[in-house]
Amino acid sequence: MNLKVADALIIGAGASGSVAAKHLSAAGFSVVCLEQGPKVDNGEFWGDKPEWELMSQKRWHPNPNVRDLEADYPVETSQSDVNPLMYSAVGGSTILWAAHWQRFMPSDFKVKTLDGIADDWPFTYEDLEPFYDEMEVEMGVSGLAGDPAYPPGNAPPLPPLPIGKIGMKAAEGMNKLGWHWWPGPNAIPSKDYDGRNACVRRGTCLTGCPERAKASTDHTHWPHALKNGAELITGARVREILVNDEGLATGAIYVDRNGREIEQRAKVVIVCGNGIGTPRLLLLSKSNRFPDGLANSSGLVGKNLMMHPYAAVSGNFDEDLESWLGPAGQTIQSMQFYETDKSRGFVRGAKWQVMPSGGPLGMRAAYGGKPLEEAWGANLHRSTKRTFGRSFEWGIIAEDLPEEANRVVLDQSLTDSDGVPAPRVIYRNSENTHRMIDFHLERAKEAMNAAGAIGITVTPLMRDCGWHLMGTARMGTDPRTSVVDQWGKSHDVPNLFIYDGSVFVTSSGFNPTATITAIALRAVKHLIAERYNQKVAA
Numbered sequence: 001m002n003l004k005v006a007d008a009l010i011i012g013a014g015a016s017g018s019v020a021a022k023h024l025s026a027a028g029f030s031v032v033c034l035e036q037g038p039k040v041d042n043g044e045f046w047g048d049k050p051e052w053e054l055m056s057q058k059r060w061h062p063n064p065n066v067r068d069l070e071a072d073y074p075v076e077t078s079q080s081d082v083n084p085l086m087y088s089a090v091g092g093s094t095i096l097w098a099a100h101w102q103r104f105m106p107s108d109f110k111v112k113t114l115d116g117i118a119d120d121w122p123f124t125y126e127d128l129e130p131f132y133d134e135m136e137v138e139m140g141v142s143g144l145a146g147d148p149a150y151p152p153g154n155a156p157p158l159p160p161l162p163i164g165k166i167g168m169k170a171a172e173g174m175n176k177l178g179w180h181w182w183p184g185p186n187a188i189p190s191k192d193y194d195g196r197n198a199c200v201r202r203g204t205c206l207t208g209c210p211e212r213a214k215a216s217t218d219h220t221h222w223p224h225a226l227k228n229g230a231e232l233i234t235g236a237r238v239r240e241i242l243v244n245d246e247g248l249a250t251g252a253i254y255v256d257r258n259g260r261e262i263e264q265r266a267k268v269v270i271v272c273g274n275g276i277g278t279p280r281l282l283l284l285s286k287s288n289r290f291p292d293g294l295a296n297s298s299g300l301v302g303k304n305l306m307m308h309p310y311a312a313v314s315g316n317f318d319e320d321l322e323s324w325l326g327p328a329g330q331t332i333q334s335m336q337f338y339e340t341d342k343s344r345g346f347v348r349g350a351k352w353q354v355m356p357s358g359g360p361l362g363m364r365a366a367y368g369g370k371p372l373e374e375a376w377g378a379n380l381h382r383s384t385k386r387t388f389g390r391s392f393e394w395g396i397i398a399e400d401l402p403e404e405a406n407r408v409v410l411d412q413s414l415t416d417s418d419g420v421p422a423p424r425v426i427y428r429n430s431e432n433t434h435r436m437i438d439f440h441l442e443r444a445k446e447a448m449n450a451a452g453a454i455g456i457t458v459t460p461l462m463r464d465c466g467w468h469l470m471g472t473a474r475m476g477t478d479p480r481t482s483v484v485d486q487w488g489k490s491h492d493v494p495n496l497f498i499y500d501g502s503v504f505v506t507s508s509g510f511n512p513t514a515t516i517t518a519i520a521l522r523a524v525k526h527l528i529a530e531r532y533n534q535k536v537a538a
Contacts, residue, residue: 006032006231009251009266011238011281013037014092015513016499016520017272018217018225019135023521025228027528032264033225034236034254037071037088040095042212047204053361060207062087062096063464071235073416075276076424082307084276084425084466090234091218093274093467094513098205098329099187099214100353101141102510103132103518106151107339111506115340115347118402121505122477122486129153131518131525139215139517140193143185149335158190161199163354165321166392167331170354173451174334184330184353187215187513195219203326203356236262239420241269241285241294241496248537249496255418267536268495268527270488272520275305275469275502279408280423282473295473295490295498300483302409302472304402306507309429310465311396311437313444314357315453316387323357323392330355330395337443338509346435348399351509352444357391360384386455394444398436399509402471429461437461468512473502488523494535499523 008024010017013035025031046055057066062085064072071088087093106125111118133154145155160183163171167183174181188199199213212219226232235257242250242263251265271278279302285294293301330353338349361380411424429437441458448456476482479491484503490496499520501512508515527534 004032004265006030006264006266008032008268008270009034009264010270010272011252012092012272012274012277012500013090013222013232014272014274014500015094015217015516017270018091018221019517019520020270020272020499020524021225021230022221022228023524023528025225025230031225031230032266033230033232034238034252034264035088035090035232035234036237037090038234039090039218040208042208042210045208045210047202047207048210052204052207053359056207060096062206062467064088070417073420074414074422076411076414076422080425080427081429081461082309082427082466083464084307084469085464086274086276086469089218090222090232091216094216095208095218096206097216097467097513099327100329100511101136101139101143101185101187101514102351103150104508104510104515105149105335105338108506108508108510111348117347118506119476122475125151128515128518128522131522132514135514135517135521139187139220140189140196141185141187141215142190144183147182149180149182149338156185158193161186161188161190161201161327163331164325166323166356167354169317169321169451170332170392170394170447173447173449176450177447179334179336179447181332181334184333186327186329188327188329189213189215195223199327201326203324203328203358205326205328237416237418237420238281239284239418241271241281243287243289243294243493244537246537247289247493248535249493250537255420259418268497268534270497270499272500274500275472276408276423276425278498278500278502279472280410283410284421290492295483295492295496297492298480298483300404300474300481303404303407304471304474305406305408305425305427306400306402306468306471306504307427307466308400308468308507309398309433309437310462311398311441312393312459312462313441313448314391314393314457314459315448315451316391316455317452318390318454320389321392323389324359325356328356328358329353337440344435344439346432346439348401348436349509350396350398350436350440352440353395353397355393355395357387357389357393360388394447396437396440396444397509397511398433398440400507401430401432402474402506403430408472468501468507470501470504470507470512473498474505475503476505487526488519495537497523497527
């Protein structure tokens with residue numbers, strides 16, 4: 001046992017855990033963070049080396065089942081339409097994210113009111129707006145103010161990255177159709193910023209940034225947290241959150257890399273394990289008081305999983321578009337078909353983004369999975385000559401509505417390297433999702449044709465697309481229909497908090513990291529303000 005009792009124990013050093021650690025430590029809290037992965041050095045990334053695309057197929061693949069590293073945990077996905085993607089390390093999945101920086105729309109927080117589906121969030125866009133503003137400064141977001149799809153607000157701290165030839169070409173098509181587009185905001189600095197270098201546009205963001213440019217929270221937040229005195233323990237796989245006879249959290253038990261079980265005590269426990277890791281840990285933390293899993297009186301822990309099914313239309317062009325250039329995220333975006341129009345036969349919508357084609361091994365090679373006959377021998381050379389530098393993608397992020405049948409449970413046989421039960425994901429796309437994707441693919445083909453594409457490839461659903469893990473410990477005002485309140489506090493355990501994407505009520509059609517971090521910032525500032533009223537174990 002570690003006899004030190006921390007003011008706050010944070011489980012997970014990813015996006016939300018990093019925000020919590022920085023701000024709690026700055027406010028004078030003693031903070032211990034347990035992270036099952038390692039600290040990754042930027043020199044380990046292969047984006048500046050010739051072998052980059054080969055390494056993206058295994059060591060730096062976003063699917064933990066493909067990487068198969070000890071620091072990861074396996075996920076049973078035989079009952080899922082989509083593979084969940086994540087990374088265990090200091091910085092979490094921001095190590096491998098594309099750094100799209102998207103605020104949710106005002107409508108995203110009130111879909112029940114507007115569309116009669118799902119539930120409204122317990123707060124509004126306006127409530128979260130100042131925390132979006134603050135997080136954009138902390139992350140170093142590059143973007144252009146004035147997007148007419150959003151309410152007026154503060155400009156990002158840095159000017160936008162170049163949209164490049166692919167952005168210009170895509171915009172030509174959108175202008176012909178009279179459709180919305182705007183330069184995409186990215187958490188990638190266009191100028192040197194807060195100790196990080198400006199983007200050099202290698203386009204290898206999805207396998208880690210060797211330039212120390214992209215806003216991964218091991219660089220944006222952990223240096224500040226550590227300077228403030230936070231303690232970061234890596235290689236610490238938490239297997240149970242502990243509670244006392246009064247039903248208060250007292251800390252957690254973790255397994256270190258020598259196989260030892262260690263108890264870390266704390267006055268407050270904050271779980272930041274993502275939309276799969278968090279319900280897994282809560283379900284593992286059974287006790288006589290919580291026989292169905294910790295904080296699970298509602299029965300909703302693990303349910304309502306949302307993962308944003310991703311579709312794409314790729315276009316080939318008879319000109320050099322330099323489409324290997326970065327960033328690997330978005331150059332331009334469109335919300336033309338974002339809001340609900342029930343005449344389309346479905347509710348809600350999707351956000352589009354233009355993304356580059358990647359390296360010579362194929363379109364978006366970091367995702368892998370191409371058939372051998374298309375990626376080997378003479379076909380490889382023909383395909384490379386036809387597409388390399390001449391292709392781009394309209395990616396479509398479809399809003400995923402919450403359904404209790406889409407869920408995370410504990411698998412009965414699969415375990416991680418320490419013998420802790422692994423999660424099983426049960427997830428199917430709904431009829432609404434299928435209709436939404438079909439509609440958006442047809443519109444994206446129109447956009448590609450308007451831009452002058454000479455060949456079009458359609459991907460109705462990318463199997464390896466589950467970056468966005470949301471909804472499995474949802475927030476709300478009623479303990480019967482939610483797991484935590486608007487501040488991330490468990491309805492069942494008054495000193496247990498959840499700050500990650502599992503608290504989402506709905507998924508929107510946007511990349512969630514901006515909202516995850518803004519929610520975490522709002523919640524942690526509330527915790528700091530209420531510190532003397534917070535109930536803790538004796």
